[in-house]
Amino acid sequence: MREHAVTTARKLHPRRKKKVPRRPRWWRAVKSFLRRGGLEALNVFVNHDWLFWIVGAINRRVGLIESVFLVYPASEKYGLAYAFPRRLRKNRWSPWPAGLLWQNGKLGVMFSISATNDHFLDPQNLDNLRRVTERMERLRVLLGARGKTFAGILPGVLHRNRIINESPEANLTAVAVCKAVELVKAKESLDRQTPVIVLGGRGFIGRRVVTLLDGSPVHSIDVADGQNRRDWPGHLSDQPAIVLNITRNHALADYIDQMWPGTVVINEVYPEPSPEILRRLRRKGCPCYHVVGVKAFALPPFPAAYRGAIPCCAAWNAPQMQVVVRRLN
Numbered sequence: 001m002r003e004h005a006v007t008t009a010r011k012l013h014p015r016r017k018k019k020v021p022r023r024p025r026w027w028r029a030v031k032s033f034l035r036r037g038g039l040e041a042l043n044v045f046v047n048h049d050w051l052f053w054i055v056g057a058i059n060r061r062v063g064l065i066e067s068v069f070l071v072y073p074a075s076e077k078y079g080l081a082y083a084f085p086r087r088l089r090k091n092r093w094s095p096w097p098a099g100l101l102w103q104n105g106k107l108g109v110m111f112s113i114s115a116t117n118d119h120f121l122d123p124q125n126l127d128n129l130r131r132v133t134e135r136m137e138r139l140r141v142l143l144g145a146r147g148k149t150f151a152g153i154l155p156g157v158l159h160r161n162r163i164i165n166e167s168p169e170a171n172l173t174a175v176a177v178c179k180a181v182e183l184v185k186a187k188e189s190l191d192r193q194t195p196v197i198v199l200g201g202r203g204f205i206g207r208r209v210v211t212l213l214d215g216s217p218v219h220s221i222d223v224a225d226g227q228n229r230r231d232w233p234g235h236l237s238d239q240p241a242i243v244l245n246i247t248r249n250h251a252l253a254d255y256i257d258q259m260w261p262g263t264v265v266i267n268e269v270y271p272e273p274s275p276e277i278l279r280r281l282r283r284k285g286c287p288c289y290h291v292v293g294v295k296a297f298a299l300p301p302f303p304a305a306y307r308g309a310i311p312c313c314a315a316w317n318a319p320q321m322q323v324v325v326r327r328l329n
Contacts, residue, residue, distance in 0.1 A: 035300065043096045049142060056144035066106035068140045069314045070095055070132070071151045072113050088114040093128045095135055101310055103296035104318035109143060110298070111136065120157045133163050151313050156204035167204070169313035174208035176312045176323045177246060177268050180291045181213065183325055184242070188264050188287065194240050197221060197233060199255065200247025209246060221255075222247070232258045243286075245269055253277055261285035266325075268312075272305045278329045288328045295322035 059065045092114045101108030113132060119125055140148045149169040150158065158164040185194060192215050200206040201220025210218050219233040237260050245252050245267045252265065252273055259265075265281060265288040267273055272290045273281070281288045293309035302310060309324040 039098060039300075042098075043091075046097050049138075052139060052142035056142045059144040064107050065109060065143050065145045066103075067101075067108045067147045067149060067316045068136060068143060068145050069101065069108050069110045069149050069151070070113065070136050070154065071098060071110055071314070072115055072154070092119070093125075093132055095132065095139065100299050101296055101314055102298075103294060103310065103315055104320050106316070106318070108314065108316070109139075109145070110314070111139065117153055120154060126161060129158060129161065130163055133158060147316060149313055149316075151311065155313070159204065168316075170205050170208060172315060172317055173205050173268075173312040174212055176294060176315075177205075177209050177244070177266075177291060178212045179323050180266060180268075180289070180325045181216075181242065181244060183323070184264060184266055184289050187327075190240055190242070190264065193217065194242055195219060195233070195236055196242045196244055197236075199243065199245045199251045203247060206246050209244070216242075234258070240264075242266060249273075253280075256280050256284065256286075259284060259286055265289065266291065267328075270305055270311070271303070272328060282329045290326050290328050292324040292326050295324050 055065075091112070095111035095113055097109070098112035099110040101110060115125075115128070115132075120129065136148050136150075147168055149155075151169075155164070155167040155170050159167055181196065184190075185192065195217040196213055197219045198206055198210055198213075199221050201210045201218065202222035206220070206222065210220055219236075221231055232255065240262060242264045243252075243255065243259060243266070245265070246269065249269050249271060251269075252267065256277070259281075261284060263284075263286045265273075265286055267288065268291040273288060278288060290305065291312070293306050293311045294315035295308065296310040296315065298306075298310050298314075301307075312323075315321065
């Protein structure tokens with residue numbers, strides 16, 4: 001396994017920060033219009049196979065474009081922050097250019113669709129999923145990129161339906177998460193043998209993480225397998241332990257009452273834990289870290305949770321890849 005340098009964002013300062021006045025509503029509306037208008041123009045002028053072919057011909061000589069990445073909005077409301085309603089309807093299953101990624105001296109080209117998790121989980125959309133996957137492979141070939149990756153639950157859904165056979169984003173995410181665990185152990189002065197309770201340990205990425213967590217006793221909790229709070233390893237109470245969340249965002253809230261003071265929480269799920277969850281963890285005496293992603297730049301930038309990085313699923317393996325972890329409380 002290649003060595004991965006790992007960095008940690010500075011802890012939040014304990015003193016209360018000055019409240020920054022919010023921008024006027026009209027300014028936020030103008031900014032939203034310009035952002036959506038810019039992506040609309042990008043789609044009109046750039047989204048052409050002949051242009052992708054020309055770029056690919058150049059790239060095959062210079063080797064600058066490493067990967068194509070398909071992203072989708074967490075919800076329709078989130079999608080409206082980046083595209084007009086008509087565009088969302090039109091591009092539900094049609095990838096369109098959405099931005100660029102820069103990581104370790106290589107470029108990634110980001111494409112977007114407006115379908116959401118509910119659409120992916122609907123069996124009636126299997127043909128649509130196949131068409132999206134075929135289109136992304138076509139874009140990869142046109143641009144001369146080495147790989148292609150998918151965001152969110154898409155890799156698991158595609159793999160489960162035998163639309164894809166490999167998932168490089170799942171493998172890289174698992175490696176990044178394990179490196180984050182080792183980093184947090186060092187920051188919190190935890191022993192290498194500190195137990196790790198994995199929420200979602202039997203999932204598509206969770207199985208890989210559990211396999212890679214070398215040297216740590218692992219306890220997997222996964223509601224998809226019918227497990228619940230009764231399966232919580234209560235015998236670990238009052239000793240150092242890590243709770244690693246790689247399943248749904250609300251999973252932490254479901255298990256806070258089962259934790260004990262000193263339990264260290266690491267969250268890999270987007271979005272990061274809510275202020276209410278962080279308050280509950282702070283009251284319980286449980287530090288909480290968030291796996292921000294891989295150090296890189298994106299245009300346009302990803303949401304605040306990825307500040308200074310890109311999601312692990314958007315990254316590619318590189319000798320100097322850095323994983324960014326941020327303490328939240």
